[in-house]
């Protein structure tokens with residue numbers, strides 16, 4: 247009997263989609279479904295292998311991923327795997343999935359994380375250098391794909407005692423900040439009104455009004471619009487008024503002071519993932535490739 251396989255992915259700068267594609271290629275005959283889709287319109291009930299792949303935001307699972315998985319219907323007998331894509335700190339990102347799935351009486355069979363390029367470009371330059379991190383992540387993903395293809399059972403990564411202790415004090419206000427932190431986005435004269443930023447946004451937070459992007463205040467801070475704009479027209483500049491507004495919203499979150507996008511900063515997106523890939527909601531990977 248043929249196994250039905252699906253991977254649900256969320257991505258801003260392509261690292262997670264690249265991992266999802268590579269794993270799907272190894273598994274063969276696998277659907278890739280973006281968590282951009284409303285969960286009510288997809289169902290994982292008919293699948294025997296179900297994967298989740300997403301970045302880590304503020305030491306946990308991105309909020310759009312939480313919203314999606316909570317509403318997703320699942321097959322209780324499936325082999326379920328999770329691959330998280332942090333840069334340095336995975337924190338609660340895998341455990342959060344476990345917590346949501348437990349309520350649906352579903353166990354995760356396999357968990358892994360892949361440290362990749364840190365993409366929060368409105369706070370820092372991408373790091374460590376993609377030149378050596380990307381090849382390393384490619385190798386790690388191949389290894390993980392092999393393990394999943396062989397239905398290996400592996401415990402999910404867990405937050406360290408330090409992260410567990412610090413999280414409640416440090417991180418909850420970032421969740422609030424994240425939603426409204428599109429207030430300081432700027433659009434320069436270089437904008438050619440192509441609308442690509444609106445199409446790559448995974449949460450429909452950009453509307454094109456009179457040819458220019460307008461941000462709708464439910465941003466996930468995924469960095470797709472900034473990093474895939476063909477003209478580098480999207481910037482990030484916090485004025486005094488924006489700073490006051492952000493501080494009111496998020497109670498003096500320290501990272502606000504670091505936020506900004508200098509013209510000279512290098513941007514990043516995964517070299518294997520194009521803007522066109524990000525505009526898709528669904529892929530079917532047919533071939534089975536050994537990496």
Ligand SMILES: Cc1cc2nc3c(=O)[nH]c(=O)nc-3n(C[C@H](O)[C@H](O)[C@H](O)COP(=O)(O)O)c2cc1C
Pocket residue numbers: 256257258259260261262263300301302303304305306331332333334335336337362363364365366367466467468469516
């Ligand atoms: C808003 C935001 C918060 C982030 N927080 C973390 C974090 O807590 N820990 C971490 O290791 N990486 C963090 N990162 C880095 C991303 O998780 C990492 O670059 C990831 O590979 C990006 O995946 P993507 O290319 O699929 O979007 C953060 C990035 C953004 C944009």
Ligand code: SF4
Pocket residue numbers: 433436437438439440441442443444457458459474475476477478479480
């Ligand atoms: S992607 Fe860039 S150039 Fe195109 S509409 Fe958006 S900001 Fe303008």
Ligand code: SF4
Pocket residue numbers: 258428443446447448449450451452461464465466467468469470471472
């Ligand atoms: S507005 Fe830009 S940064 Fe915010 S979620 Fe959309 S693409 Fe990502």
